Amino acid sequence: MNRLARWARAEWGPLYATVRGPLTRRRRRAVPMTLAAVCLTGVLQIVQNRPWGFAPVRDLGAVRAEDPLWLALLRTPLSLFVPALDLPVWGALAQILFAFGLAEICLGRRRTLAVAYTATLAGTLYARVGIWLGPDAPLGLPASDAQVVDTGPSAAVVGLAVFIGWRYGAYVTAGAVVVAMVVEVIVKDNLAGKEHLAAIAAVLVLCAAAQLRSTARLGSGSGLPPSQSWNTRRGPDQRRSWR
Numbered sequence: 001m002n003r004l005a006r007w008a009r010a011e012w013g014p015l016y017a018t019v020r021g022p023l024t025r026r027r028r029r030a031v032p033m034t035l036a037a038v039c040l041t042g043v044l045q046i047v048q049n050r051p052w053g054f055a056p057v058r059d060l061g062a063v064r065a066e067d068p069l070w071l072a073l074l075r076t077p078l079s080l081f082v083p084a085l086d087l088p089v090w091g092a093l094a095q096i097l098f099a100f101g102l103a104e105i106c107l108g109r110r111r112t113l114a115v116a117y118t119a120t121l122a123g124t125l126y127a128r129v130g131i132w133l134g135p136d137a138p139l140g141l142p143a144s145d146a147q148v149v150d151t152g153p154s155a156a157v158v159g160l161a162v163f164i165g166w167r168y169g170a171y172v173t174a175g176a177v178v179v180a181m182v183v184e185v186i187v188k189d190n191l192a193g194k195e196h197l198a199a200i201a202a203v204l205v206l207c208a209a210a211q212l213r214s215t216a217r218l219g220s221g222s223g224l225p226p227s228q229s230w231n232t233r234r235g236p237d238q239r240r241s242w243r
Contacts (some may be wrong), residue, residue: 015106015168022105033109034100038093041081041153045089048082057082058149065127066146072124080120082151092153099157106164115203119159122202123195124150130194145191154192155199162200166207 022030044061047053061078083092103112127150133140158181165174178200185193 011170011172015102015164015170018168019102019105031101031104033112034097034104037081037096037100041083041092041096042089044078044081045083045092048085061151063124063150064147065131065150069128073121076121076124077117079124079151080116080153080156084152085149087152095157096153099153099160102164103160106167112160115160115163115206116153116156118202118206119155119199122159122198123155126195126198127191130191139194141191141194148191150191150195155195158196159199159203162203163207167210 028035044057048057061075061082063072063075063079065072067075081096083089100112100116103115107115127141127145127148130137130139130141131143131146135142158177161177162174165171165177181193181196181200185197
């Protein structure tokens with residue numbers, strides 16, 4: 001048990017220490033963007049299930065690979081908060097509350113949105129590439145997937161989980177997320193699963209870029225290893241500068 005506790009502290013201790021203070025002091029005020037995202041998702045769920053609201057939500061937030069690229073890009077920001085009709089809405093709300101809440105505290109609002117939309121956009125663009133490759137290619141998709149409505153926060157949530165895991169040294173957790181998404185594709189080979197892998201690939205590129213940036217700082221004479229020089233930015237003033 002002591003070994004398990006030590007492992008848990010090593011894996012999640014830095015993340016817990018970062019999140020605990022703001023949540024204890026500010027409570028809901030620590031995650032205003034997350035709460036707004038949860039409310040927006042709930043409102044869109046109610047609206048799209050009304051006879052008068054389905055079409056407007058589809059027109060503003062439904063992304064399909066068969067759509068013109070410019071239209072898909074315009075719809076992508078809102079599509080993140082439009083719950084998939086074939087899944088329970090509480091799942092989307094819980095994902096946003098947990099993943100976006102952690103990210104908003106740990107990364108700041110701007111970086112959270114940047115990672116979330118990078119992951120979502122990677123999935124959206126992958127769908128077009130996968131259909132172009134065709135169903136016979138290892139990462140290809142059938143032409144019928146071009147008509148699949150692609151909405152929901154799952155790609156963003158997966159991307160944020162991997163980025164936060166890397167950022168705070170929870171490598172086992174981040175690795176478990178990656179393995180789970182690979183297993184998802186193996187068990188159920190569909191558009192959503194492969195988009196999750198595309199989202200992970202895009203976020204890993206962000207992680208690599210951030211690591212290179214830290215290494216460059218070390219080379220310029222920061223005097224600290226990359227992980228430590230990154231950690232020195234966790235003070236209140238620096239966190240506010242990210243937002």
